[in-house]
Amino acid sequence: MISVADLQRRIDAGELSPDNAIAQSLEAITAQDKAIGAFVCCTENVRAANAGPLRGIAVGIKDVMDTAEFPTEMGSPIYRGYRPRADAAVVMMLKQAGASIIGKTTTTAFASMDPTPTLNPHNKGHTPGGSSSGSAAAVAAGMIPLALGTQTGGSVIRPASFCGVAAIKPSYRLLPTVGVKCYSWTLDTVGLFAAGIDDVARGLSAMTGRPELLLPHTIPTPRIGFVLQDFAGAPETSGQAALRIATRAVEKAGAYVRALNLPQIFADAWAAQPIVQEFEAHRALAWEYREHYAEMAPLLRAKLDGSRDTTPAAYDAAIGIANRARQALEKVFDDGDVLLTLSAPGVAPKGLGSTGDARYNRLWTLMGVPCVNVPALVAEVNLPVGVQVIARYGADAQALAAARFVEGALARR
Numbered sequence: 001m002i003s004v005a006d007l008q009r010r011i012d013a014g015e016l017s018p019d020n021a022i023a024q025s026l027e028a029i030t031a032q033d034k035a036i037g038a039f040v041c042c043t044e045n046v047r048a049a050n051a052g053p054l055r056g057i058a059v060g061i062k063d064v065m066d067t068a069e070f071p072t073e074m075g076s077p078i079y080r081g082y083r084p085r086a087d088a089a090v091v092m093m094l095k096q097a098g099a100s101i102i103g104k105t106t107t108t109a110f111a112s113m114d115p116t117p118t119l120n121p122h123n124k125g126h127t128p129g130g131s132s133s134g135s136a137a138a139v140a141a142g143m144i145p146l147a148l149g150t151q152t153g154g155s156v157i158r159p160a161s162f163c164g165v166a167a168i169k170p171s172y173r174l175l176p177t178v179g180v181k182c183y184s185w186t187l188d189t190v191g192l193f194a195a196g197i198d199d200v201a202r203g204l205s206a207m208t209g210r211p212e213l214l215l216p217h218t219i220p221t222p223r224i225g226f227v228l229q230d231f232a233g234a235p236e237t238s239g240q241a242a243l244r245i246a247t248r249a250v251e252k253a254g255a256y257v258r259a260l261n262l263p264q265i266f267a268d269a270w271a272a273q274p275i276v277q278e279f280e281a282h283r284a285l286a287w288e289y290r291e292h293y294a295e296m297a298p299l300l301r302a303k304l305d306g307s308r309d310t311t312p313a314a315y316d317a318a319i320g321i322a323n324r325a326r327q328a329l330e331k332v333f334d335d336g337d338v339l340l341t342l343s344a345p346g347v348a349p350k351g352l353g354s355t356g357d358a359r360y361n362r363l364w365t366l367m368g369v370p371c372v373n374v375p376a377l378v379a380e381v382n383l384p385v386g387v388q389v390i391a392r393y394g395a396d397a398q399a400l401a402a403a404r405f406v407e408g409a410l411a412r413r
């Protein structure tokens, strides 16, 4: 994979020009994307900026985010050829940091659940996951060093786990969703994919102008709360192995790890998340659902059909549960700096019938807390499995530093 940190070092040292760094990605896309299908479109007419921490960094943008230079088609024929007038806020933040937008990456329709044709670079007989399918696959295949995705349920962390790349779903609203097609205004969160934790941190720090998000020179040893999320059902063998291996690795590296049993309010919030998600989707996608019903992707259409009778009272109750769970979560972090849990049930599902299950992600998206995927092992059929590190709301720097600790412990195990 292409490392943001390595490119920055070589560009700063004058060993590599920003334009040549971009050219490397263009060559990799030309060589690989016919087989992977990570991009909806990309451009060769891209000049590197000469300034900014992300100069020479080619970035893929999930195709639910508005771009002035590329169509934004939402993964749906309803928006075929749609040309926004302006860039989404996060696209401008990348450009203002010197990044070069090299193309639009595939997304499930409206970032929901209908699989894209994109293949998992580790085993083309499997999905890369979703809904940020192309972003995870493009980074995993070594085509680009950085990509943006979105998460409403599990669409950053799950594909990152399936593709063996680092990723962050930051704290809710750390990154603006202005110019990002809305599915759920309570849940939608923009996230980043990159080769390693340091690379993710560098990308997020640069685009937000927050140097505090860069990894510290000395990574502190975190107190870790180990969480199984029993209410979400049992993991697959490979998911269980990933969590076990990561836990043993961090204990061997000196971290204090204790198993935490989450109070009932978290199981209730986990069950409430789909009510919030689908009630809001019926408002966010009301025009498409009514005016283009026949053109809607089948799994999304069926999901909306099944949730059309959700009442405002049920929605209000679900929001109330979420608020109580967020308050309870503050107490959970009294016993640990970060939580360590599953990123996905196991390896990527076979075939392209499903992008996988968000059951280990959706609670944390509703909580709005920072989640970081750390690749943990390569299991059966050469497929990766990750674990996720979760910190309290607003503690994105702590989540990244602890994820780096986990990444380093796994590398030394």
Ligand SMILES: NC(=O)CC(=O)O
Binding pocket: 111, 112, 113, 130, 131, 150, 151, 152, 153, 154, 155, 156, 158, 355, 358
């Ligand atoms: N957008 C989403 O997060 C949906 C998913 O988890 O597949």
